[in-house]
Amino acid sequence: MSRAALNQWIAGLLDSGAAPGTARIRQLAVRRFASWLTAGGEIHTDPFPGVKAPRVEPPLVEPLTDDELRALIGTCAVSESDAAAGDTLHHRRDEAIIRLMFETAIRSGELIDLQLDDLDLITRLITIRRGKGGRGRIVPIGQATTEALLRYLDGRVRHPLAHTPDLWLGNRGKQFGREGLMRSLRRRAQRAGVDGFRPHRLRHTAAHRWLAAGGSESGLMAIAGWTRTDMLVRYTRARASERAAEEARRLNLGAI
Secondary structure, three states: OOHHHHHHHHHHHHHOOOOHHHHHHHHHHHHHHHHHHHHOOOOOOOOOOOOOOOOOOOOOOOOOOHHHHHHHHHOOOOOHHHHHHOOOHHHHHHHHHHHHHHHHOOOHHHHHOOEHHHEEOOOOEEEEOOOHHHOOEEEEOOHHHHHHHHHHHHHHOOOOOOOOOEOOEOHHHOEOOHHHHHHHHHHHHHHHOOOOOOOOHHHHHHHHHHHHOOOOHHHHHHHHOOOOHHHHHHHHHHHHHHHHHHHHHHHOOOOO
16 A cells, blocks of 8 residues: 555556556445545554656547538438338437437436426427536427427327326337437438547537537527536547648638
8 A cells, every 4th residue: 555556556547457447436435445544543554645647648539521411311311211110209209319419418317307298399499407406407409400300209199108298208118228229310310421420529529510610609508508618629629630731711810
């Protein structure tokens, strides 16, 4: 239980390929264990005062391209055989989900928690009542997302659980939760040929698209439910140079 031994162990973890986040968590566990031993009188003094955790740099997450988004939505097209079999609801649901996620930067948990009463499709506003940290917010949606939601709701009325308040319903008369969301979106990504897909990339994509279209940082923070600017930087830094270059071309400050 020495500082040198702890540092050597952490260095060995990193050298063997462990993720920095893993090394950080394990180092913190040892330090808390040492504090517990000290408090219980098992050791005389804490051997790790002032020891800092390994620096963890969040990985860059590339937003999806417009072509990849179109490919994802393309997998939701209803075929003639689907229509004939009456098997259209999951296609309509998934398209509405994909559009909602890449337009509004809604979190997966927030999306799953949505209920029918949270939608106001006349004013094109969605109320997120249980956001991260218990904070709610209202997010606007555009015409394409509104129409996708209307198509889904039109088919939803024939679902065995149509009387329930949850907005999203699963296949074959089942409910639709976080696991169902993950499976559905990953299946879409595989069919669309989108490599390295995780549902959270849609949130990164929404943030990038907002800024690339000229949206303000304060507006993005309000829409995404962020209260700290470091979160904005984390979610948008993958294409920050690209957006800055485009902005510089529009400003054309060299012209006098």
